[in-house]
Amino acid sequence: MNPKFNTKGRGAQLHVPNRFSEISHNMRDDFLEYCHKEREETDNNKTQYLPVFPKTIVNKVESPDVGMSYSMNPYQGCEHGCVYCYARNSHEFWGYGAGLDFERRIMVKKEAPKLLENVLKKKNWKPHPIVMSGNTDCYQPAERQFEITRQCLEVFLKYKHPVSIITKNALILRDLDLLKKLSEDHLIGVNMSITTLSEDIKHILEPRTTSIKKRLNTVKVLSEHGIPVNVMLAPIIPSINSHEILPLAKAASEHGALGITHTIVRLNGAIGEIFTDWIRKTMPDRADKVLHQIEDCHGGNLNDSRYETRIHGEGKIAEHINILINLGKQKYFKDKKMPKLNCDLHEPYKNGQLKLF
Template sequence: MERNEIIKGRGAQHQVANKFSLHSYEMRDDFLNYCAAEGEEATDPRTSFIDTFPKTIVNKVSSPDVGMEYSLNPYQGCEHGCVYCYARNSHEYWGYGAGLDFEQKILVKRNSVELLEKKLRSKTWKAAPIILSGNTDCYQPVERKLEITRQLLQVFLKYKHPVGIITKNALIQRDLDLLEELAKDNLVRVNLSITTLEEKIRQLLEPRTASIKKRLETVEKLHEKGIPVNVMMAPIIPSINSHEILPLVKAVAERGACGVGYTVVRLNGAIGEVFSTWIRKTMPDRAEKVLHQIAECHNGNLNDSRFGTRMKGDGKIADQVAQQFAIARKRYLPGNERPMLNCSLHEQYKDGQMKLF
């Protein structure tokens, strides 16, 4: 494959060296030329799934500005391939790269369900919302086969425990039956990520996610079943989707979203290299403009780790985004509030059935 050729079906366009690794490698031109002449692939393009068996599954979240206290991720790495994904950096802690490795080497936590049940039965555990997909999407493609997320929802329902979900995959529609039962006791809230209304942009930014049409349909179906659904426009990328704020909020409000939120893109760690390489390949005409505008949102840098400002950015462009969102909420979602999840039932169901006394 030529170095400037776009890798279809992937967000990242190259392997990225793991900063924790003692060794690194690069693809030499003579090797690539040899592979091309022989009709061979220089690397294996297939996704591999690696079974893992962690000791714990519920993670305490210490960050003050991500809106969750506990998270649970049945998978590490994500085949969706969103080029901007903040979770890419976490793949380095598993010994892999944040580029193609993140999309092609998926760690499957096979004992997720048993660990969750053990946690919820613990005498010391006090109910608090646990968010599925605080890091990587619990409804990524392999979930269709493995159904780990569905089994986790069955455990949450059994123990009447509150759960939040973050996803950008319409596969969540498969579990409407469980979500509807959870919603009857105000035990679930869904956060559906919709970054753009333009399908061509979606295919470039998020190559293996559900289509925009399917995601809008998902908002509608969740609402029809009485399941609270909030839409996240995350992230907003200047000069790529920043012009879509009002039409996107209007579209999701018409389909029953109870709220909207957003983040401004930030390219921490290895993501800066992944994103910069990607945009210079896929959008060469506007690449430098976009990168400069992202930096303008973060005090002149592509990355931003400052609590309080890193999620929304600062400066003129970030202020314009905030103003547009304020207008969109006032126009299309006036007075809408996200309901607090119910934490009062779990104590009565700690052994899996309601206590009589």
């Protein structure tokens, strides 16, 4: 196998130049061939954890169609390596590339719990649900070592503040004790991302994520402990997982989920090049079909930045996908609904303790 096609355990299979940088590099074929013959590594493929020190951690979300007002991300970059991930482009703002850099150079915000506490203690702060993982997964592999997400949950619990979590990692069950306490006051909602029921597809699409079996079990365990769970069928990719919509909805419901949501894949910025390279290497027999169907959902483009339209797409293929989603909701979630998070408890806890009068 050509070594440049063999970046094991990674979604992206190439470096993508940072559009903001004047300097870029690429590996020439003759160099790769030389390393292959000499059995020398061209790239050790190791993950680097890089400490960063932002001044703020809670971000106001201006986009009107993503379903959140505030978000926070303990980590930038994500080792899960989901090839379609919209967050890849944000890595360029840190001076890195959206391809392999995004998966292998993970920025760690160790001060996140302290920064979060500073926000929640502000006199003018009005409680709104804050979404952890609005950009990158807060339970990605780095969390096992740094436990920043757990520390942030302790802050949310201390100040009785609502928090929502988006993840595709069973590591969330490590923090079941905190989640149960938050749930007692309706302060927590979990969104578990399940993109396919096929472990083989998961392996190449989301190489370092938790297995589908463990994700479904995570939904079950959380639900059994009274923690509300929504399953995100996101993104739906035509001719890769679009045929699984109803089986996914059925499995989510049977494991205790209270709802499903979805998006149709869009490949903005550098993601278009990354995804196109990936699918031509992993699924060459259907690459053109998938790419053309994605374009059909977005007015003839792989990318789409139009509010509202970009999420659920347009055209016949998108219409068919949206019909199946609605059918899944009617069939498997007719009497289920995610509860609203409680924003009424936080005010007396701003100073970390209840007021006497």
